[in-house]
Amino acid sequence: MKIAFYGSSLLSSYWNGAATYYRGILKALAAHGHQITFYEPDAFDRQQNRDIDPPEWATSVVYPATTEGLSAVLAEARRADVVVKASGVGVFDAELIAGIVEHASPDAIKIFWDVDAAATLDEIRADPAHPVRNALPHLDMVLTYGGGPPVVEAYEALGAARCIPVYNAVDPDTHHPVAPDDRFACDLAFLGNRLPDREARVEQFFLAAAAALPEQSFLIGGSGWHDKHMPANVRHLGHVGTADHNAFNCTPRAVLNIARDSMAAVGFSPATRVFEAAGAGACLITDYWEGIEQFLIPGEEVLVARTGQDVADLLADLTTEHARAIGDAARKRVLAEHTYELRAKQVDELFRTHAATAKVAA
Incomplete structure (x- = not known):
């Protein structure tokens, strides 16, 4: 499947604690045959503080943090089989969640991937017009990197069709024993x-x-x-x-x-x-x-x-x-x-099962 992923940054962990999670999950998903494009804004000095080069397992697109840059990358959503908006991009978050609903193909799997569910849920509860709350009826699922039963119940009570935790894990190629320093x-x-x-x-x-x-x-x-x-x-x-x-x-x-x-x-x-x-x-x-x-x-x-x-x-x-x-x-x-390979297997099965079920229903 072609996956369009709109997140904070794949290339830099600078003020971006989700970088390790994105890299682990998406690298492992690519090994399952998925074609991934990661869209990240040029913001918060992250491009000046990159700690990896663009990886071979995903296409990295860095866009200007402008309305023109946003429009250009959202237009690409229509080409994807799976469209993901992650939480905490930090630039145009409201426009991105509304944009994936508007621009994704009708047959695409539309996902909000929450990497800070506790904070997001607090925001939603405080704001009846929160953009994520408004988008939930139009999304196929919410994935979270933590939270367990309390977060699942909260999201489904707010109208999410499904909420599934996909927990952090380890990539043994990246994190492993080394000599002391x-x-x-x-x-x-x-x-x-x-x-x-x-x-x-x-x-x-x-x-x-x-x-x-x-x-x-x-x-x-x-x-x-x-x-x-x-x-x-x-x-x-x-x-x-x-x-x-x-x-x-x-x-x-x-x-x-x-x-x-x-x-x-x-x-x-x-x-x-x-x-x-x-x-x-x-x-x-x-x-x-x-x-x-x-x-x-x-x-x-x-x-x-x-x-x-x-x-x-x-x-x-x-x-x-x-x-x-x-x-x-x-x-x-x-x-x-707790490896990202196991987490990616979970996500791959979610995607394929959802696609097969939608095809039968059609």
Whole structure:
């Protein structure tokens, strides 16, 4: 099938946490024979901060963030068998969701792919005229990268024909063990951009733990933290490109995942960081969120903290041998059950089943 995918960016992870997810899913879908064109706006300095070249498994189209650029790429929707509008493009989001409904072929599968369902649903509930709410009756399905039963029920109550979670995963060709790198040497590392609905949890789970363990070393990577007051044993790196993520995960004794407020509240929403770290064989400590047991076994494949003091206590007792055992178990689990190849198989079957059912109905 020909897939037209309108998203934030495939080529850059700069202020774009969905990049790893897009790359993993779409690369694996291409292996199933789908022809993918990814349309992304030239916005937010992402094209100046690319971390991959245009891939061979998808056609990359970067369009000017203008009404003319938008019109040109929306006109291409009519050529596709599957038309996808992802959440959080950041430019012309309302026009894009309305545009795929207007321009897609009548026979095309029309999809809203929500990579931040908790935030989107909050927006929809607050705005009866929200463009996604208006588009739902005209879409064939909503796919989400997390959320589980609460998100499925919410979307279907709003009028979605179907809502199916397609969770984050690992691409073992991209995220895997590598040799340690002295740039990332520390006891605990955290990687994440500074966002309003994450900052308080970073203070609680990371900075408070660092303050409680002054003899240990901590490392924070991600954009926006340069002017944040931190304990003396915390080192700030700034943006860490995806090419360095394996070394970032493999070098510290442990790495920390901190869900954003909205993701923690809705549950069943493992971040890409969870699978990146597990794929690299890292010992992962994560804040608790409902549904974690669906992905990794607490105490065996991941260490779970409910407070910053829990993080400090786990780290204080964590030996190198125990950390290695946790990381090895996590890597084994994600390679068996949580790869993008498995996620792509799920999506491929959704597309083909929907197309076959529509053909019979016609």
